[in-house]
Amino acid sequence: MLPSPFEFDRPSTIEDAIRGVGESGDGMFYSGGTELLLAMKMRVIHTDRLIDIKGIFGLNRICLNEANDIEIGARCTHAKIASDPVIREHVPALSSLCANVANIRVRSVGTIGGNLCFGEPHADPPTLLAALNARLVLIGRDGTRVVPADDFIRSELETIREPDELLTLIVFPCPNGPVTYRRFKHGERPSVNVAMAWSIDAGKATIKGARVRVGALGSRPQPLKVVEDALRGLPVREVRSAIEAVLTTALDELEVNEDRHGGADYKRHLAGVLLLRNVEEAISVGGGA
Template sequence: MKPSAFAYRRPASLQEALSLLEQGDDVKIIAGGQSLVPAMNLRMATPGVLVDLAGIESLSALNVEDDGSLSAGAMVAHNRFLRDAQVGAGWPAIPLAVKHVAHEQVRNRGTIGGSLCHADPAAEWAAVCLLLDAEMKLAGRLGARVLPAGEFIKGVYETALEPGEVLCQVRFPAPLRGWRWGFHEIARRRGDFAMAGALAGLAIDDSGLISAARLVVFAAEDRARRLDAALVGVVGCKPDEIDPDLAGLAAAAEVDPRSDLHASAALRFHLVHSCVVRALVEAAGKPAGVRND
């Protein structure tokens, strides 16, 4: 199938892109296009004008800043995070999850900004950003603003972007030392959208005890959600002493799973439990890429 007719614009600057967005309600941003183009081919989206951000050099930057944080332009492709040695060493939870994004060809073209703005509940990026306390920098004609990850995605395909705004950068805080990470998602086939997934993090102190824990569950509800309280029982334990099954039940009890064509709410309850258990087992037994020096 082919999309309906549209005009194509490729601005060279963010200000030019923002000006184009003011030209009408049928103007649509395209980043990697891995979600938008299929929707256009099915006539589920029929924009009159496409504004391609690929020509804006600043949006493709991936840098470790002077304060130790990681800044990623909205146009950074998924696979760049997997191939960047600094990302793997300082933020190992990112490649742990992002390698599960769709397939190799999609990861070559799809972008972090496109995924976050599409706001699919099954997308891995929203879960990663929640887990690592990322911040989103938004730009509009009236200036820029910054939102924490938990305030950016509002629901299924719904974000906090105002008309005329663009997500231009995602910032991850400096590496968390002494943390171990685990990830698990369940999909019908490798590369399909997850029916449920979990990301877990355990902070190990100098005495070998868990001093803090983080948990994000995604794909089960309308958006990813932090469920750190479900892991309160593991704090103060040694990693090999935790009860992942109990934590999985606590997390599943906190979710209000949705039903759709892929899975019923009842099935998702069990999938959440399984994903949390497996993510915790991995976090407890696999050291992170950054050591606690």
């Protein structure tokens, strides 16, 4: 099926792109189009105007800034992130995640910003970005706001972004401990995924803090608070036993949607397995055994 007719704008500035959405929010930003065009062709989404953001300068860069934060422009494709030297050096788990998203055609044009803004629950980047404590920079008619990745996805296919707000940048502190990511999938998209980021006190071989997120189970990535609390201040050599002690309680607290990816017990089990694999990797890559 073809999409219903629409106009096509190619602004070169953020201001013009925001203006293009219109007062009533009729226009939609168009980045790689890998989600949007499919939905328009199926007539699930209708818009009068597409605003192509490819020509806007500055949305396609990756750097380590002076505050030791990593910045990723929202227009960066999965392929670019996968091969970027800054990401490969400081967050190899993100590089590997992006190298394995979808297929080569989607990775070549699909962007990290489009992935986040679509709000698909069965996605890879939102889980890892939440574990990395990322902030998202949104610019709209009313100015700029910075929101934690944890708060960005509200529900299935729904984010807190207003129609005129352009996601411009994803920013997170350069990790100072192991960052790991594991997923399990039956089809194209993840059925369950788990991401973990530790900050390490290298001198004492203890975990200063840990962020653990489980994705694709419910409508948005969820923190494993019980596990995070158990890990805080813990010597790395005690991690395995500490997690095993709280695992069942932690998994019981997760919201799980039963769908074609599986039932609740099965998905919780997978989340537990993936968590323990993350832990083994974290210990081996940098946590000290």
